[in-house]
Structure formats: C-alpha cells, structure tokens
Amino acid sequence: MRGKRKLVVTTVYEPTLSEIEQAKEIAVFLQLPYVKRGRRSLGNLRKLCQIDTLIVAADSGPKISTPDGELFFHIGMAALRIKNFRDGKPDHMAAAMELSQGVSVLDCTLGLGTDAIVASMLTGERGAVIGLEASELIAFITGWGLANLSAEANDITAAMRRIDVISADYRQYLPTLPDNYVDIVYFDPMFRRPVHRSSGIRPLREFADTGCLLEADLRQACRVAKRRVVVKETHGSPEFKRLGITTLVGGKYSSVQYGVIEQEGC
Ligand SMILES: C[S@@+](CC[C@H](N)C(=O)[O-])C[C@H]1O[C@@H](n2cnc3c(N)ncnc32)[C@H](O)[C@@H]1O
Missing domain, CATH: 3.40.1630 (S-adenosyl-L-methionine-dependent methyltransferases)
Structure with missing residues (x-):
C-alpha cells in the first residue's frame, strides 16, 4: 500500500x-x-x-x-437524491452535466461515489460511468461498497454495479486517454475551504487527495470530454474565476455551484 x-x-x-x-x-x-x-x-x-x-x-x-471517526461506504444520500429527482425536484449536478440515458461520464474525483451513483442511475444501462480516485484506501472502500452492497431498490443496485472504479490520480490518468473519450468529465475536488459542519466528510478528508485542480488538468479534461466539463465548488468560490469558468449552475440558496465548460469553450 x-x-x-x-x-x-x-x-x-x-x-x-x-x-x-x-x-x-x-x-x-x-x-x-x-x-x-x-x-x-x-x-x-x-x-x-x-x-x-x-x-x-x-x-x-x-x-x-x-x-476521529469512521470512514465507510453508504448509499444514503445517493438514494435520497435519486428519489427527489424522480419526484420532480431539481438535481443541480444532473442539470449541470445535462445527464440523460446513454451518456458517458468520467468522474475524476469519485470519493464515496454518491455523485457517481446518481450519474449512473440517470445515464442508465446504455450509459457509462467511470470513477477515478487518487486515494487507494478510498478507492478500495468505495469499490467494495459499489460491488458488494445493495440498495433498497434493485435499479439503484444495478446502477452501482455499472460504475467502473479506477484507483488513479486524474493528473496522471487524463493524459493517457484519447480525445473525446467520454461525453462528460466531472470534478468535485475537496473544497479549498473545508465545510467543517459537514462531519460526514471529516474522516474522508483525512485520507483524501486535497490538491487543487490546475488549468493544465482542465485542458486535459476538455480534450477528453466530447460535450462538457463540469466542476463542483462552494457557492461563489474564487476557484471558478481562477480556472476561468464563467458559466455557473446551481440553486440560488444552494451551498454549492457547478461550473460548466461547454466543448466549444474548451
Ligand atoms: C469531495 S470528494 C468527492 C465526493 C464525491 N463526488 C461523492 O459524491 O462522494 C473528492 C475526492 O476526490 C479525490 N481526489 C482529489 N484529487 C484527486 C485526483 N487528482 N485524482 C483522483 N482523485 C482525486 C479525493 O481523494 C476525494 O476522495
């Protein structure tokens, strides 16, 4: 290890x-x-x-x-977001990525896989979700959970099983991929300013790669993405300006925003 x-x-x-x-x-x-x-x-x-x-x-x-606490895989938030989406409530990540059946997603920051499960559910059997995770330990915990644990709903379990987990750093992995390899490349880096009240993420933070997204990584992502690159950050984060991202998606009162770079802008 x-x-x-x-x-x-x-x-x-x-x-x-x-x-x-x-x-x-x-x-x-x-x-x-x-x-x-x-x-x-x-x-x-x-x-x-x-x-x-x-x-x-x-x-x-x-x-x-x-x-400081325990780190383990859990399905909770993903199942709730999928339920909310089905009930017609907006999911800002799904909107920012324009997720639909058959779309392929490269999630460069898999973490505990919540976003990847939602993406896998919404892109369906014809779609594909690949998750990269730099921390070998987090990749292991998430890979184990996605492959072995079951959600209450069978279709969510099937969505979990479809996610391809790769224990790799996107800084090294993205340059190895061909142009237009997937429709969407997604980043959800550790926030520059940790949200301390989020106790669920505290143990994750201990093991996670906390490096920031560089312009060179974004350039690689734009080369690999056919349609768009999406970056999640805290609402109003200076990271968007630093990375030259001007299109922002997210609820007015939401604590996070999604920066979108459409392929023509890459
Ligand atoms: C905020 S968490 C992602 C949470 C995830 N979107 C979810 O829904 O569970 C960020 C994750 O990205 C990983 N990460 C950070 N930099 C990375 C890199 N260069 N390559 C791959 N993974 C990285 C961290 O180790 C951490 O697990």
Whole structure:
C-alpha cells in the first residue's frame, strides 16, 4: 500500500468466518498486515500495534477506523437524491452535466461515489460511468461498497454495479486517454475551504487527495470530454474565476455551484 500511514487490517468483535475471510483478503489486496482481533477492543489493538488507524472487516462492509471517526461506504444520500429527482425536484449536478440515458461520464474525483451513483442511475444501462480516485484506501472502500452492497431498490443496485472504479490520480490518468473519450468529465475536488459542519466528510478528508485542480488538468479534461466539463465548488468560490469558468449552475440558496465548460469553450 502506498503512502506513509501505518495501517493494519482486523475484524469486528466476535467475527463470523466470512468476516475473517474478508479481513485476510483485504490484507492481501492492500498489502497490509492482518491482525487477529481476539477479545481486544479497538483501543487495545491500537495500543498493541502502535497505530491509530485500522481497517475493520465486517459483513456490512469494511470500515476505516480512526480516533476521529469512521470512514465507510453508504448509499444514503445517493438514494435520497435519486428519489427527489424522480419526484420532480431539481438535481443541480444532473442539470449541470445535462445527464440523460446513454451518456458517458468520467468522474475524476469519485470519493464515496454518491455523485457517481446518481450519474449512473440517470445515464442508465446504455450509459457509462467511470470513477477515478487518487486515494487507494478510498478507492478500495468505495469499490467494495459499489460491488458488494445493495440498495433498497434493485435499479439503484444495478446502477452501482455499472460504475467502473479506477484507483488513479486524474493528473496522471487524463493524459493517457484519447480525445473525446467520454461525453462528460466531472470534478468535485475537496473544497479549498473545508465545510467543517459537514462531519460526514471529516474522516474522508483525512485520507483524501486535497490538491487543487490546475488549468493544465482542465485542458486535459476538455480534450477528453466530447460535450462538457463540469466542476463542483462552494457557492461563489474564487476557484471558478481562477480556472476561468464563467458559466455557473446551481440553486440560488444552494451551498454549492457547478461550473460548466461547454466543448466549444474548451
Ligand atoms: C469531495 S470528494 C468527492 C465526493 C464525491 N463526488 C461523492 O459524491 O462522494 C473528492 C475526492 O476526490 C479525490 N481526489 C482529489 N484529487 C484527486 C485526483 N487528482 N485524482 C483522483 N482523485 C482525486 C479525493 O481523494 C476525494 O476522495
């Protein structure tokens, strides 16, 4: 596993055989040590291994446990956004991307996959969603969830399974792609000014790539996108000006906006 952080893989307390199996598989996949949980608390295990971060295998999905909180895959917000969309409420991301059946999307900042699930649902079986994630750990957690967990609705589960997760940095990956490879390239970088009240994203922030989007990355994205490049940022973010993005989509009272570069403007 790349990076300096010291990690080990263990299981939940009193694990099932499948949870032990899962922990061992994760340890092999991420090239990390597996540590038997035994009857130890996570606190004791931390002391024993002299580390603060553990990957805890569980049938409900692996979790990254840190003293600051847990990072795990969950479908909640994606399912809610899909429900709202079906109820006729606007989804500003879908509007900014002009998502419709058959469209292909390259999500350069997959994170926990919420936007990618919504995009996959709206682009359907004829569409395609590829998600790039620079953090190997986040790519693993999201890839596992998308491939193994199920939503309440079968069509959302099918949309999750269609997402192709690639553990890669868009700075290196975009230049390898041919011109006009997908319809839409999407970026949702970590906000320059973290929204601290969003406690759900705090553990993500610890592992995420927090580098900013550069003009050179946008140029690559414009080369790869057939139709448009979309960038999400906080409402009124100076990032839009810095990147030369003038078309903004989003609700008047929404905390985020989507900058759109149409292909002719790329
Ligand atoms: C704000 S989160 C994205 C949230 C995501 N849109 C969702 O709906 O869950 C940003 C993610 O992009 C990743 N990221 C940042 N820079 C990246 C890069 N250069 N290449 C790939 N992923 C990157 C971060 O590690 C982080 O997981």
